[in-house]
Amino acid sequence: MSKAAVVSKLKELKLSTEGNCDVLKKRLKNYYKKKKLTSANLFTASKLSPYYVIVDFEATCQETNVPDYQHEIIEFPAVLVSTELQQVIDHFQAYCRPVLNSTLSGFCKELTGITQEDVDTADTFPQVVKDFEAWLTKHKLGSKHKFTVVTDGPWDMGRFLYGQCKISGLPYPKFAKKWINIRKAFSNFYKCRRFEDDA
Structure with missing residues (x-):
């Protein structure tokens, strides 16, 4: 099957047409495999988590960080996605006021689009994480x-959240003990070159 034919079929099925020919063929093959397993009652949605909470923290930074630089979370955004409905259900977003690096570097402001006023008028991380946990509770997530x-890579949980909890004197939250690195999952599934994990 030519790439053009694969792309045409993916469009017809309303599937993504992004990627090289091998990725597109695998996407189409997966679609038909899932369809056959479903029709034979061998595939159930229980293999998927019913909800995904996608997070992508922004943190304080310098253009060149010294080895022991302590990043502080300055934005805590999350998107709630239903796998059954295959759509976004809700959003959570809050800025956090840093305490160690209270003045954002010019590099940080340019990189993140976050202003000094955004963080100066924000709650500190302990309050923001409470608000986030209340948001999870509102959606009955975890109950x-x-x-x-x-997350997109290991930094959000492994460095930013873990480090922020240490700075704030908080235990590492239960909701963050298990997570999916979508970058790694994608590259493993499509057998493509993985971007640098620390990028």
């Missing part, structure tokens, strides 16, 4: 509904 946190 009535199972969910999985998703």
Whole structure:
């Protein structure tokens, strides 16, 4: 099957047409595999988490960070996605006021688009994480509904959240103990070159 034919079929099925020919063929093959397994009652949605909470923290930074630089979370955004409905259900977004690096560097402001006023008028991280946990509770995530946190690479949880909890004197939150690195999952699934994890 030519790339043009694969792209045409993916468009017809309303699937993404992004990627090289091998990725597109795998996407189409996966679609038909799932369809066959579903028709034979061998595939169930229970293999997927019913909800994904996608997070992408922004943190304080310098153009060149010294090895022991302590990043502080300055934005805590999240998107709640239903796997059953395949759509976004809700958003959470809050800025955080840093305490160690209270003045944002010019590089940080340019990189993130976050202004000094955004963080100066924000709550500190302990309050923001409470608000986020209240948002999870509002959606009955972790009680009535199972969910999985998703990040783009290991930095959000492994460095930013972990480091911020240490700075704030908070225990590492239960919601963050298991998470999916979507960058790694994508590259493993499509057998493509993985971007640098620290990028």
